[in-house]
Amino acid sequence: MTVVTHSASPRRAAYVPSADLVKDVLAGRAIAIARMISRAEEGYPEAAAALAELYRLGGKAHVIGITGVPGAGKSTLVSALIKAYAAGGHKVGVIAVDPSSPYSGGAILGDRVRMSETAAAGGAFVRSMATRGHLGGLTRATLxxxxxxxxxxxxxVIIETVGVGQDEVEVVTAAHTVVVLSAPGLGDDIQAIKAGILEIADIHAVSKCDKPEAAATVSALRGMLALGGERPGSRRAPPVLPVSAVSGERIGELKDAIGAHWAHLNESGERAERQRAMGRTRILGTARHLFQQKFQEAPETLERQIRAVAERRMDPAVAARALLGWEETP
Known part of the structure; x- marks a missing residue:
């Protein structure tokens, strides 16, 4: 099994047309999967039709978002979940979203390297992807x-996010089940409220359950949920589960809770509602990408608007509407 923890270049071997990769992707061949993801990252126009075909052929996987503040142990938890799912015969895919420089676009791999051994043993496919400065941490290529x-x-398929605060909220529209991980003794319950991630959770997990502070964090989270911290639109109160990703203690319970939520989505009809939300996010995200790309390819129009705004000859809102073609440029 090949575990990919970096952006592999599609130019290492003779270039294979993306249309020819589709069959190998459907067969689960790791090299074809890595190449197709690389082309999505790089935005190859040639790959658009193949990616569209793969989208139409998908829709079966349970997409799980793992999010939370830095230091909570998200990568360790993902490794533990890989083991748990592999033991049950599941083939796990992981997209680990890393913070990156908006200038170089380079990813910070960090814990992803340590995830590789677990992933290889469990037959998982792990891909680390840079955010490339994208607000929300989830690029179009990630999805x-x-x-x-x-x-x-x-x-x-697990999406592990960067854990940087308010931007984490975007994960909710890219996953069927969202697990928010908190660590005891870090004040994560208060941070989560400030960051706006408390209410996006379908499941709350508290790491390092062997520490005495874990019980206090679990109690605090349950108290806040009792005061109305549930996720809007959900008809199911999120459980709060203490776990230890290092020892594996209660990871099985977390896996069962994730499965129970998936069953609830399918039985209640909420899955269709989430699919609509995911579709909305992707359409608007792609529209933003195309809008930005248009002016990257023809920067002179944007530069005129920038100068006018910088010189106070034009209001930024008027300039934006002009770029959209909704108003004529004065």
Whole structure:
């Protein structure tokens, strides 16, 4: 099993047309999967039709978002979940979203390297992707990577996010089940409220359950949920589970809770509602990408607007509407 923890270049071997990779992706061949994800990352126009086909052929995988503040132990938890799912015969896909420089676009791999051994033993496919300065941490390519793994037969597909605060909220529209991880003794309950991630959780997990502070964090989270901290639109109160990713203690309970939530989504009809929300996010996200790309390719129009705004000759809102073609430029 090949574990990919970096952005592999599609130019290392003779270039294979993306249309020819689709069959190998559907067969679960790791090299084809890695190449297709690389082309999604790089935005190859040639790959658009193949990615669209893979999207149409997907839609079966349970997409799980793992989020929370830095230091909570998200990567360690993902490793533990890989083991748990592999023991049950599941083929797990992981997209690990890393913070990156908006200038270089380089990812900070960090814990992802330590995830590789677990992933290889469990037959998982792990791909680390840079955010490339994208607000919310989830790039258009991240969701296309999920499509590729979905079509290749990976189920579940886990998205592990960067854990940087308010931007984490975007994960809720890219996953069927969102697990928010808190660590005891770090004041994560208060941070979560400030960051706006408390209410996006379908499941709350508290790491390092062997520490005495874990019980206090679990109690605090349950108290806040009792005061109305549940996720809006959900008809199911989120459980709060203490776990230890290092020892594996109660990881099985977390896996069962994730499965129970998936069953609830399918039985209640909420899955269709979430699919609509995911579709909305992707359409608007792609529209923003195309809008930005248009002016990157023809920067002179944007520069005129920038100068006018900087010189106070034009209001930024008027300039934006002009770029959209909604108003004529004065």
């Amino acid at each position: 296309q990577a999920v499509d590729v793994l979905d079509a290749a037969g990976y189920d579940p």
